[in-house]
Amino acid sequence: MNAECLSLQTPVDSTITLRRDKRLVAQQFSRAAHSYDQAAGIQLQVRNQLLSRLQRVNGPLFGHWLDIGCGTGQTLPRLHQLGAQQVYGLDLASGMIRSARRFASPAIALLQADADQIPLADASCDGLFSSLMLQWSEQPHSTLREWARVLKPGGTLALATLLPGTQQELLQAWRSIDDKPHVNNFISAADLQQALLQAGLRSVSRQQSLLQEHYDSLTSLLRNLKAIGATNVNPGRKSGLGGGRALQQLDNAYPRERNGLLPLSYQVQWLLLRKE
Template sequence: MTVNKELWTQLHENPSTTSIDWCWLPGWSFAPTVFAELYQQLPGRHWGANIHSTTATFTEQAQTLAAQAPDNAIWIGWSLGGALAMAAATKSNARSIITLATGASFTQRPHQQGGMSATQFEDFSHQFNTAPAKTARRFLGLCSQGSRDAKATLRALAEHQLPAEEAFDELTHSLAWLGDYQLDTQNAKSPQQHWYGNDDALNPHGLIPSQPSCSSGHAFFLRAEGRDELLATLKPFVQNTQTTRNKQLVAQQFSRAAQSYDQAASIQQRTVSRLLEQIGEISGHWLDIGCGTGAALPSLLALGAEHISGIDLASGMLEQAAQRKGLLPNQVTLLQADADDLPIDSNSQDGVFSSLMLQWSEDPNTTLQEWARVLKPNGLLAIATLIPGTQRELRQAWLAIDNQPHVNHFADTNTLKLALQNNGLTLLHEAQSCLQEDYASLPELLRGLKAIGATNVNPGRRVGLGGRSALIQLDKHYPRNADGTLPLSYEVIWLIARAGA
């Protein structure tokens, strides 16, 4: 989905061949830049939010953060920010969740170790109301207590603390969240890690199961030993939580839809027609990767291609392509193959054409590396693919019901351009547009998706649609046009690139 940049600020971006978004939520009274020495060393895009509010409840703030955050992000929060990350992740399709010095509650509860007593918390709240600047400085001391170099930790924290008097209303309101929130780690289904520092004066025990740091204090991650340990664990943890779709399952879905595909695939037809318009006259040997039922093959021949190899992993699609009229055996070869492992000689193709296939790739860089391999010097690459925002209406409706993955994750424009660049492909032209299809009812919309094979094959998906009650809820939350129809949006990008000489 499109990130709300009024709520989320992009803190940093490290070039990466895969699309990874991070959501950083700081502790009470701090700005997200407190994490700078962590996010500057991690791949992907890093987003931070001012977690404070003057009106919202804790639950409402978590819901707002989830609704306006990037999809499939890694959520990482410190103290109160960790609590908000946990609560928000129950409302979003989070890739994973990491908390730092976050307890099940901030104040003491029956049968719970640690936490500030209710009396101490009331006293602290009263002091902040009467002397905000002084009390905020006291809070720096509490966060630094237990650190092996408390003075250095206090100085580092002070650089990122919000001005107490200027932010008084926000800090006063969100301070109450610290006293009220209670978490249950079972509510979030994403992979989790919960870290805490030794001798933490505020949250001596993290969420269960917790991971003790070799560093100490509430802000243990600011110390070199704590930061390095955390980074060493985060990098493989991120890799381990990257799930992949089963390619054979995707192929089976499309094979089952092969006979109904052409009648239902209006968006796909509009997309391929526009891609054909953008390449102009061509010649020589071309590949059509993800050729499906072969809709583009006659047009590629008409534009001047002497021979085309149509490639698809779905056997049912190739069977339909073989029945397409007007294709002569000496002009077209149909091959069942994986787009990441083409049975084609290197430097053998004058062009590669692919419409609405690349979005099924788990790693666009790896896929484009293989496509670049088969291109001759100065060969042409023509791609149409989907980017974030696609099927946003369906995704948002499902998020109101559960946090299971119901809509695919799409690589964004920057990731695609970087992958082209990494593989020696020079971008010649790009265009982007939102194509929308409208349906009379939810059953018609779901039938339409099934007819083109675009059903849910994500890991961790719910088997089936969840029954009649889930569909009733989905219908209730699905947005409508003014005429009562149900919109379904597709954000499409067209890219034309050329291989090096």
């Protein structure tokens, strides 16, 4: 495959009922492509830790690697530098793929496609890399089976995802105002482990940590979430944020630390897995 960007229209299984519209998720990340790299502090930290763990546990890479949810493409040259001869970057958001084109080369190809319907042959990848994408899947069991399909037996999956407790401060504040969904649901560690085992993926290394960002105002916190594309697209949500009164209520309800800063938590799990 050459390094041109492939925009693929894949059929959607009509038997699957999703709670979020994937088109809206893709649109929000497309809009955020220009601001993502500057705003994604936690995301960059998580990705770099995953790369470090992959290098330490797996050693030099080889063969074909796929970055699922590649975003602006920052990881693609890193995977190539670590030894992968061919790297594919896959993302559903057209804006992210356009941004990632700066890294395209004979060794780096881009795929605009759904992570639940990867346009690659069975057992075609020696390794998969995915940092903070799986939590956007409505059906992680099905998603992980698809990822395992394209992975060769004995191949490696380097995975970082979010667990319950992520954005708990924002969830707590909104619950004092209304019962609408404002924060995504996150798969539990136990359910994630079950999904991985059912997909034939065995854990080699696992670690979980709480990471936090701190903001001096609610406005800056919400602006940062918008800049990385992590806005609310849950069904049943209110249009917009509810106006000035709701924002003031949210500001009043948001937990603060003694220094007055607003924390935002991320429960992160890093995993290195092998396909049995």
